[in-house]
């Protein structure tokens with residue numbers, strides 16, 4: 001229930017799930033929709049696993065009260081870019097995500113022969129929005145996390161198939177990996193044609209899904225934007241004109257800084273010292289672009305790439321947060337990127353990632369305002385799930 005030592009009683013799960021509403025009295029609330037001021041009456045009424053009311057309405061409900069002295073209540077955060085089949089078993093990675101307090105994850109690709117990750121029975125946290133295997137090139141620039149395809153017709157069919165398989169998003173691999181030998185270069189950028197990307201996006205949209213694009217380098221990212229993807233994953237080596245265009249098109253960006261940091265730190269000694277140095281400079285460039293993107297109004301969303309080299313599920317989200325804060329991104333942007341913005345990208349707005357009536361009551365109690373210090377979410381003193 002509550003893995004952290006605390007003198008506060010954890011919320012009995014029956015209270016969150018059961019019939020009897022409970023009024024939680026906190027020091028402050030973070031994650032109210034459109035919040036600009038501190039909540040005047042920081043109370044949350046929960047029952048049947050949902051938020052039933054907030055503020056005065058919660059206080060006037062007559063429900064039993066539980067005080068959380070000194071604690072701010074916040075919605076559990078989301079990780080919008082993970083690989084549940086990497087870095088452990090599917091089950092252990094879901095457990096690790098739950099232990100870290102995540103409400104939902106977006107799973108973006110795995111080997112075609114593996115089962116598509118799903119939310120566990122009983123709608124238990126974390127909810128999983130999965131792409132199934134990505135859609136990628138069958139030639140140069142192919143990814144082991146994607147089905148190899150060629151030509152618009154195959155991309156269109158594969159996108160339809162993901163909808164039939166009840167995926168929540170379509171993932172395309174529009175470029176290859178970073179070229180560790182040539183700083184600033186990306187292998188196979190672009191890896192897909194404009195026609196293939198357009199076919200995937202059209203079929204996805206017709207079946208009600210959005211498209212997440214693995215893309216680095218200006219050429220691949222430009223093709224993705226023109227095709228109408230919903231998010232750019234990684235997006236290394238982006239400069240001002242493309243970031244501006246992302247802002248104008250309201251395309252989300254998940255810069256996955258922690259993934260590069262893990263490679264630069266190289267815990268398993270996979271890289272040469274020269275490669276590590278180049279990786280550190282790629283990270284520096286990515287952090288500068290991230291800060292620039294914030295200023296240009298790009299919709300930044302937190303996604304860690306958990307499961308990739310050196311990134312454990314669950315806690316990886318907080319490593320990504322730490323990178324953003326070090327880059328100079330404003331704390332309230334980091335908080336929103338891990339909560340309301342991530343929920344919107346996953347199609348879960350109003351369900352998770354915000355404190356509002358009707359949302360799931362997966363709440364964390366932290367000793368301060370996480371909008372000012374989002375890393376407080378990494379060490380909750382109390383949690384409802």
Ligand SMILES: [Zn+2]
Pocket residue numbers: 081082083108305308
């Ligand atoms: Zn990834």
